[in-house]
Amino acid sequence: MSTTAVRTGTPPTARERLGDFGWGTVPYLMVIPGLAFVLGVLGYAVAGGFWLSLHETDMFLMKTYVGLQNYIAVFNDPRFQASLVRTIVFVIASIALGIAMSMMFALTLYHVGFGKRFFRGMSLVPYFVSGIAAAVMFRFVFTTSGGFVNYVLQQLGLHTPSWLGDPYLAFMVSVLANCWFMVPFATLILLGGLQTVDKEIYDAATIDGAGPVQTFFKITLPMIKPMMGVSLIWVSYISFSTFDIILALTAGGPQRATEVVSMYMYQLAFLQLDFGQGAVLMVVLLLFNTVLSLFYIYFFVLADKRTEKGN
Amino acid sequence: MAEGYVEYSGLKKNFGAVPILHGIDLKIDEGAFVVLVGPSGCGKSTLLRMTAGLESVTDGDIKIAGRLVNRVHASNRGIAMVFQSYALYPHMSVDENLAFSLKMRKTPLERIAEAIKGAAGILKLSPLLDRLPAQLSGGQRQRVAMGRALVREPAVFLFDEPLSNLDAKLRVEMRAEIKALHQRLATTTIYVTHDQIEAMTMADTVVVMHDGRIEQVGDPLAIYDRPENLFVADFLGSPAMNLLDGKVVATDYPDQPRAVEVAPGVLLPIPGGAAAEPGQSVVYGVRPEHVALVGEDAGEPVTMTLVEPAGWETHLHADLAGLSLRILSVERVGAKPGDRAGILIDPERVHLFDRATGRRL
Known part of the structure; x- marks a missing residue:
């Protein structure tokens, strides 16, 4: 008689059986495999690279601990110093050109009415082409004799420069190829940002008398600041780490005009087999990317989150 | 025939091949509070946006204060608009929001400060001027949106369903506030809503719209007591007739x-x-x-x-x-x-x- 009062007809549900363990922990459990994979691969590579940078590797792959010697050697190496300056110029040029192009494309795609999906789809195509393939394409386009660009210039009766033979021009073509590769994704991010802006805000700006330029700089740009931050992270990261495009386009030449840090790293580690100094360059790239990303996150993404408080 | 302060004659609007407004004729007196009411898709918001200059005119004329404004830019029509979403600039503080239109017109700074002070006083916004829109309640945002309209000293106020994002209690409060503001300023007001209670309680003149046409125009109680057709009879009144x-x-x-x-x-x-x-x-x-x-x-x-x-x-x-x-x-x-x-x-x-x-x- 005493037991009948407690029994209910239904068996416990999964939720009840989980009890205190609870559904709150489930999302974390589900993140673990992905997190473990990323941390495993990335963590191993980073830790291994850092370890490598503190060691001297001889021709039998025996490693000796040398402290900061590799760092000292690299920072005193004029070739490294030149490649670092070159990389910074490359990144700044890529950001300026890449972000300007992405913003232009994003605004255009935002306003395209007819064939909207087609154009948005098409705009992503360069992103699906691998860096190597993109670079090979650019080689064809910019080859001195028989390249498309020089063909057009020739037909117009203009001077046909040696695009990939001239140090300055080769550097510019590398920046251009790099932008061609990374702009689509940045465009997509910015387009996403543009689409979050309430259309009534543009109506209000129209009534308030803001012209297209004022609307862009005073309304659109501040409102898509977080997305701008994300695309800046993307553009800077891709440009700092760019390797495949330069390898296939110029291989660092002519006269090292396009030898950026990642190219020199490849040179040191895999051609001169100086793994220790190569690893130092990896650490340098990692630090640059991390610091720059933190900077963007702080000034673009977090700064804007403050305005969203209370929403 | 006397001219209206805001006047529509034979006004038509098509979106592509789809006719939205089939020829609107309406005269609105200076200082009137006119409510355009109707079910969604009846064209009331389109009519308001055409008045504001946010939509082009397919055919017919819009006159504001005796001036044909069909091709006049929205910022030069002497109108101010309050939007359903408030459309405040989220990255600007309240006073920057209020000042924006005046800055765009290169108004001298001391005049801007004066205008903001005046509007903030009327709408009790003075303690909120430094805040960002995200830090305000729905009712406060609504008041900022009204303040932004107020500082322009417009000839006509346009409201596009301004209360539909507020909860029931606040809606009743803001309704009274908007009406009180109109009584104080006596600025010609065109107010769009699908809420017949708002239409009945706020309007001097109700314009009932349906399918891009005006069904009936008149004093709210007169329309309620004497609906001219089945649509108006069915639409106005809750519970319905x-x-x-x-x-x-x-x-x-x-x-x-x-x-x-x-x-x-x-x-x-x-x-x-x-x-x-x-x-x-x-x-x-x-x-x-x-x-x-x-x-x-x-x-x-x-x-x-x-x-x-x-x-x-x-x-x-x-x-x-x-x-x-x-x-x-x-x-x-x-x-x-x-x-x-x-x-x-x-x-x-x-x-x-x-x-x-x-x-x-």
Whole structure:
């Protein structure tokens, strides 16, 4: 008689059986495999690279601990110093050109009415082409004799420069190829940002008398600041780490005009087999990317989150 | 004919091949508070946006203060608009939001400060000027949106469903606030809403729209008491008017020579002056509050099907010979579903519509 009062007809549900363990922990459990994979691969590579940078590797792959010697050697190496300056110029040029192009494309795609999906789809195509393939394409386009660009210039009766033979021009073509590769994704991010802006805000700006330029700089740009931050992270990261495009386009030449840090790293580690100094360059790239990303996150993404408080 | 302060003549709008407005003719007096009301898709917002200069004119004319504005830019029409989403600039503080339009016009800074001070005073925004929109409540944002309109000192205020994002209590408060503001400033106001309570309570003049046409224009109570057609009769009033299909018949009663038969053997009285001939198909309209509940033995017999006590009034649903009838009583009716009662209808409160044309008889 005493037991009948407690029994209910239904068996416990999964939720009840989980009890205190609870559904709150489930999302974390589900993140673990992905997190473990990323941390495993990335963590191993980073830790291994850092370890490598503190060691001297001889021709039998025996490693000796040398402290900061590799760092000292690299920072005193004029070739490294030149490649670092070159990389910074490359990144700044890529950001300026890449972000300007992405913003232009994003605004255009935002306003395209007819064939909207087609154009948005098409705009992503360069992103699906691998860096190597993109670079090979650019080689064809910019080859001195028989390249498309020089063909057009020739037909117009203009001077046909040696695009990939001239140090300055080769550097510019590398920046251009790099932008061609990374702009689509940045465009997509910015387009996403543009689409979050309430259309009534543009109506209000129209009534308030803001012209297209004022609307862009005073309304659109501040409102898509977080997305701008994300695309800046993307553009800077891709440009700092760019390797495949330069390898296939110029291989660092002519006269090292396009030898950026990642190219020199490849040179040191895999051609001169100086793994220790190569690893130092990896650490340098990692630090640059991390610091720059933190900077963007702080000034673009977090700064804007403050305005969203209370929403 | 006198000119209106805001005047539409033969105004048409197409989106592509789809006609949205079919030729609007309307004159709005200076200082009036006009509410455009209608179901969604009736073209009321389009009309407002065309007035603002946010939509182009397909055909016809818009005049504001005697000036043809068809091709005048939105910022030069002398209008200010309050949007449904408020459309505040989220990255600007309240005072920057208020100042934006004046800065765009290169107004001297001291004039801007003065205008902000004035608007903030009227709308009680002074303590909030440094805040960002995200740090404000819905009602405060609404007031900032109104302040932004106010500093422009417009000839016409345009409101596009400004209260629909607020909760019920705040909506009633803001309704009164907007009306009080209008009484104070007497600026011509065009206000769009789908909420008939807002239309009734706020307007000097209600414009009922439907399918891109104006159905009726007039004083809110006049429209309520004398809807010109079936659409207006059905749209205005909550709970909605009872509309019963029926046929005009002659009766034997000398004081009620004609009545409407809404179901076999169920005769309902009609106003003496109604232009309805026996045999004519009509729609018989009576508002729920004009149906009086009496004892079971008097009047037409009905059976209660649903009782909804609302505190200050009671909504009842009753079955009248198979027809559903809404009744509104200001008393606390003790009826239960299944109870039997009688109803009486004052013939002078009855609206008769021609069934074919929908027009009032």
